[in-house]
Amino acid sequence: MSNVITYKTYSARVEYDDEDGILFGQIAGIRDGVGFHAGSVEELRTAFHEAVDDYLETCARIGKEPQKPYSGKVMFRVSPEIHRKAAIAAELAGKSLNQWAEDALTKAVHEVRP
Template identity: 75%
Template sequence: MTNTMTYKGYAARIEYDDEDGIFTGRIAGIRDGVGFHADTVEGLREAFHEAVDDYIDTCVRIGKEPQKTYSGQVMFRVSPEVHRKAALAAELSGKSLNQWAEEVLDRAAS
C-alpha cells in the first residue's frame, strides 16, 4: 500500500494522525509548505485537489511560477569505488553511465 496521492502532476505523502483521528497530507517536491487534512479518504482526496488548485491559483495571483517539474538534472557524489562499479555495470550493459543510472533510479523509485 502506498501512502501517496497524485493530482495535476503533484504528489503528496499521506499520514494518519490517530490522536486527532484525521488523515493529513503535504504536497511534496515544492518549497512552499502546503498541507491539507480530512477525516475520510474521500474528504482527503477533495482537500488535496483543493490544496493543489489553491496553490496554483495563488501563484498565478501573486505572479509566481508554480513549482512543479524537476529539471531532470541530478548531481550527487559517490565514492570512487561506487563510481567505478557503476561505470563498469553501465559499460557491460551497453549503456552510458547516465542511461544506466536513470534506469536504476527509476526502478528503485517505483
C-alpha cells in the same frame, strides 16, 4: 497499498495521526509548504485537490510561477568505489553511465511508488 496521491502532476504522501484521528499530507516537490488534512479518505482526496488548486491560484494571483517539474539534471556525489562499480556495471550492460543510472533510479522509484 500506496499512501501517495496525485493530482495535476502534484503528489503527496498521506499519513495518519492517531492522536488527532486525521489523515494528512503535504504537497511534495515544492518549496512552499502546502499541507492538507481530513477525517476520511474521500475528504482527504477533496482537500488535496483543493490544496493544489489553491496553490496554483495563489501563485497566479501574486504573480509567482508555481514550482515547475524537475529539469532532469541530477548532480550528486557518491564514493569513488561506488562510482567505479557503477561505471563498470554500465559498461558491462552496454550503456552509458547516465543511461544505466536512469534505469537504476527508475527501478528504485517504481519499487517505492508503483
